[in-house]
Amino acid sequence: MAYYELYRRSTLGMTLTDALDEMVTTGELTPTIAMKVLAQFDKFMNGALKSLKTKLSFKGDLETYRFCDNVWTFMLKNVTFDVSGPGGDKRAASVDRLKIVACDGKAVLGV
């Protein structure tokens, strides 16, 4: 059963990749093990995100959009956010530029 690998680009995923690369370079891990660890990461990251209750809403200006291989990529400008957590706490934020990469949430991933 495969899981989306896009979360490998997140901070947690990139730090894991860096750590694994370092250890493969020094020879403490084989590339095969590193691949297995990353696959495990995909599985547990997807699982952890499934159970989240936090809601986010955002508005902005769309600079570019792309839909290729069933993946949406948006580049946004002047974005404002509202985050509301399960405990009822809210936050607001805004950024100049934002990139969104989104895979199909309804796809069934097989081996």
Add this chain to the structure above:
Amino acid sequence: MDVAPIYLQVIRNVIEGADFSTEQFEEASLTKLAKLWEQKVLESGSLRSFDSEIKTESRKRAVFDSHVATSSVEDTAKTVEGTKGAVRSDEILSSDTDDAEEGSDYDDDSKCLNLILAQFEKVARAKSKWKCVLKEGVMTLENRDILFGRGNGEFRW
């Protein structure tokens, strides 16, 4: 909204859940991987949340420090961030690349690209107005990480 415990949980699951019985492998390496990973996550500074940065940052560091080694991590973090800042400005000054190439992905304020990685449930457009429904996402905003279960976006093209 607290990112640190979720990250810790994922790290633990990955390290403990990996089955390496078929490979020649030492447990010491696994432990070292866990430490290295946690150290890098701390250094990235992405665990900060929006509320009082001083309190939460020290609280979150305490959570991680119990797993990772010592004050040397904080020193390393400061050195790493200082070096990154210097390298970044050098690249901008000496860069010959065309500005029009997808524009700069870097904010003036932050060192990192603001990014959302998620799954889309629905993306719709009416004339120049776009609406999207996202789920299960990780957001990196000005070096802070936020996780969300559902997201709604509206943009104008």
